[in-house]
Amino acid sequence: MNIVLAPHACDPAHTRGRRWPVAPDATRSDYQRDRDRIVHSSAFRRLEYKTQVFVNHEGDLFRTRLTHSLEVAQLGRSIARSLSLNEDLVEAVCLAHDLGHTPFGHAGQEALNDCMRDWGGFEHNLQSLRVVDRLEQRYPAYDGLNLTFEAREGILKHCSRRNAEQLQALEPGGVGERFLLGHQPSLEAQLCNLADAIAYNAHDVDDGVRSNLLTLEQLAEVPLVARYLAQVGERYPALKGDAALARGERRLLYETIRRMLSDQVHDVIATTRAAVQAMAPASVDAVRRLPPLVAFSPAMRADVQQLQQFLFGKLYRHPQVLATMDAAQQVVRELFAAYRGDARQMPARQAEQARAAAGEARRMRVVADFIAGMTDRFALREHERLTGRRLLA
Numbered sequence: 001m002n003i004v005l006a007p008h009a010c011d012p013a014h015t016r017g018r019r020w021p022v023a024p025d026a027t028r029s030d031y032q033r034d035r036d037r038i039v040h041s042s043a044f045r046r047l048e049y050k051t052q053v054f055v056n057h058e059g060d061l062f063r064t065r066l067t068h069s070l071e072v073a074q075l076g077r078s079i080a081r082s083l084s085l086n087e088d089l090v091e092a093v094c095l096a097h098d099l100g101h102t103p104f105g106h107a108g109q110e111a112l113n114d115c116m117r118d119w120g121g122f123e124h125n126l127q128s129l130r131v132v133d134r135l136e137q138r139y140p141a142y143d144g145l146n147l148t149f150e151a152r153e154g155i156l157k158h159c160s161r162r163n164a165e166q167l168q169a170l171e172p173g174g175v176g177e178r179f180l181l182g183h184q185p186s187l188e189a190q191l192c193n194l195a196d197a198i199a200y201n202a203h204d205v206d207d208g209v210r211s212n213l214l215t216l217e218q219l220a221e222v223p224l225v226a227r228y229l230a231q232v233g234e235r236y237p238a239l240k241g242d243a244a245l246a247r248g249e250r251r252l253l254y255e256t257i258r259r260m261l262s263d264q265v266h267d268v269i270a271t272t273r274a275a276v277q278a279m280a281p282a283s284v285d286a287v288r289r290l291p292p293l294v295a296f297s298p299a300m301r302a303d304v305q306q307l308q309q310f311l312f313g314k315l316y317r318h319p320q321v322l323a324t325m326d327a328a329q330q331v332v333r334e335l336f337a338a339y340r341g342d343a344r345q346m347p348a349r350q351a352e353q354a355r356a357a358a359g360e361a362r363r364m365r366v367v368a369d370f371i372a373g374m375t376d377r378f379a380l381r382e383h384e385r386l387t388g389r390r391l392l393a
Contacts (some may be wrong), residue, residue, distance in 0.1 A: 006084040008281040010186050015147035019133075019171075020142045025176045031088035034151040038092055041097040041138070041145060043131045044069075048377035050098075051105040051328075061186065063203045068373050071203060072097065076195040077356060082269045083276075087189050090324045092147070093154030093192040100127025102372045103379040104328035111329035115336040119361040125158045127372055135369055151320065154189030165368040187276075190294035191268075198264050201307055202257050208315045209253055216253070222310045224382065226305035228259040267300040331383045338386045339367045345386060346370055 005011055011028035034232030038044055047066035055120075073094035080090040099122045113122040114267045129152060133144040147155075152175045159167070166178025178185060205225065208214035220224040223275055232239065232255045239252035275293040287293065296304060315321065339346050343354035343363070350370045357363040374382070384390045 001232050003081065003087070004084060004277075005086060008187060008276065008284060008287050010086045010089050010150050010188050010284055011086070012088070012148075014284075018146045018148055019242055020146050022146065029087060029088060031092055033152065034145075034147045035092040035095060036090055037138075037145040037147065037375070038096045038099075038120065038132070039127055041132075042138050043098070043136060043373065044095065046373065046375050047098060049377050050101055050103055051108070051376050063207055065101055068199060068203065069095050070097055071199040072195045075198055076192055079195065079265055079272075080188065083187070083191070083272060085191060087149055089188045090185075090191055090195075091152070092151045093189060094195060095153070096147075096155050097128060097134060097157070097192060097196060098124070099119070099131045099155075100124045100129070100372060102332065103374045103376045104325065104332065106271075107328045108332050108379075111332035112336065112368055113335060113369060119364040119368075122145070122368055122372070123158070123160070123163070125156055126163055127369075129156045130369070131202075131373075150186060150188070153185050154192055157189065157193050169302035176290065184292055185288065186284050187272075187287055187294055187345070190292055190300060190321065191272075192315065194268055194294055194296070197262065197304065197308075198268075201304065201311065202261050203329070204311050204315060205260075205307075206253065206257055208311070213320060214316055215319050218310075218314060222258060222307050224307045225256065228256040231259060232256050262376055264296070264300065264304070267297050271295050271297045271300075274320075324392065328376075331379055334387060335371055335374075335383055336367060339370065340364065343367070 010031070012031045015030050018030075028036070044066075047069060048064055050065040072090045074092045076090040077087045079085075080087045102112050102122075104111075109122065109124050116122045130301065131144075132147050132155060135143075136145050137143055139146065156175050159176060161179065164176040164179035167174060167290065168180060177183075184190065205214070208218070209219070220229055229336065230251070232252055236252070236255070239255075272294045275295065279290050279293060280289060281287045281293075295301070339354075343351045343366075345351075346354065346367070347370075350366055354363045354366040357366055371379070379389065380392055
C-alpha cells in the first residue's frame with residue numbers, strides 16, 4: 001500500500017541533507033538509509049546488553065535498551081502511519097534515540113555526569129548525537145554515520161543552552177539552532193519522544209510485576225492501569241487477581257498492558273490530528289515554528305503522569321533497585337578514576353586518543369566516551385579486572 005505523506009511530514013526528497021554528500025541509492029530513500037546505518041552500527045548492537053531498569057545479569061526476560069528501542073520503533077511507526085507522517089524517519093530516530101546511554105541506565109548516566117562535572121558533564125541525548133556524528137567509525141571518508149539532518153534533529157531531543165551554543169558554533173544553522181530559537185523539531189521527532197514514554201511506562205509495569213517488585217494490588221491504585229485491569233477481570237474472571245499470577249498465569253497483565261498501550265496510541269492520534277487540523281501547518285518548517293503538536297489529551301496526560309509518579313516511587317526507588325544502582329554507580333566511578341589515572345588501561349585506540357588529546361577536558365571526554373559505550377557486562381568485567389572486586393554477581 002502506497003502511503004501519501006501529509007504536507008507537514010518530512011519528505012526524503014526534500015531533506016536538508018547530510019554533512020558529507022553521498023550519491024543517491026537506487027532502492028532506498030535517505031531515511032531508509034539512515035535506519036539501515038543505525039541498525040548495522042556497533043552502538044546499536046551493544047544496546048542488547050545495556051540496562052533499561054534491571055541490570056543485565058538479573059534475568060533474561062527483562063527489557064534491555066535494544067528491546068526498548070524496538071518497541072518504541074513499533075509504536076512510532078504505527079502512529080506515524082495513521083498521521084501520514086514519514087514512517088522510515090520515525091523508525092530511524094526511535095532506533096537511535098538511546099545509542100548514547102551508559103551501562104546501568106540512568107544510574108550510570110548520573111555517575112558519569114558527576115565524574116565529568118568539571119569537563120562539561122555528560123548527557124545521554126547529546127551522547128547519542130555524538131555517537132552517530134563522531135564515534136561510529138565505519139566509513140573511509142568521515143567519522144560517524146553521516147545521517148540526515150532530520151534524523152540527527154530527532155535524536156537530539158534535549159539540549160542545554162550551553163551545549164546548543166557549542167553545537168551552533170561547530171555547525172551554524174545545524175541541529176543545535178532550534179534550542180536557541182525556541183523552535184520545535186519535526187512532527188516525526190515529536191512523535192518519537194511520545195512513543196518513548198508510552199513504551200517505557202508499559203514495559204516497566206510488566207518488568208516490575210515480573211520482578212515481584214510490583215503487585216497487581218498496587219497497580220489497581222493507579223487510574224491508567226486500574227481501568228484496564230478492571231475491564232480484563234470482568235471479561236475474563238478466571239484471570240482475576242494476584243492469585244492468577246502466582247500460578248503462572250500472566251495473561252491478565254499482558255491483556256491489561258495491551259489495552260493500555262492501544263488507548264494511549266489512539267489518544268495520541270486523535271489529539272495530534274485535531275491539533276494539526278487547528279494549526280494547519282503547510283510545511284515542516286511551519287511545524288518548527290508552532291507549539292508542540294504531538295501530544296496526549298489533557299486527561300490522558302494526567303493519567304500518564306500519575307503512572308510515572310507511581311513507577312518512580314514504587315519501582316525506580318525500590319530498595320532492591322536502589323541497592324543495585326548504588327553498586328552500578330560505584331562501578332562507573334571507579335572505572336573513570338582508573339582510566340583517568342592511567343589511560344593505558346583502556347584499549348590501544350582509546351589510550352592513543354587520550355594521549356594525543358589537547359587538554360584535560362578532551363582527554364576526559366575520551367574516557368567518558370569509552371565508558372558510555374560499554375555494556376553492563378563489559379563494565380563489570382573491566383571493573384573486576386582493574387579492582388579485583390565484583391560488585392554485582
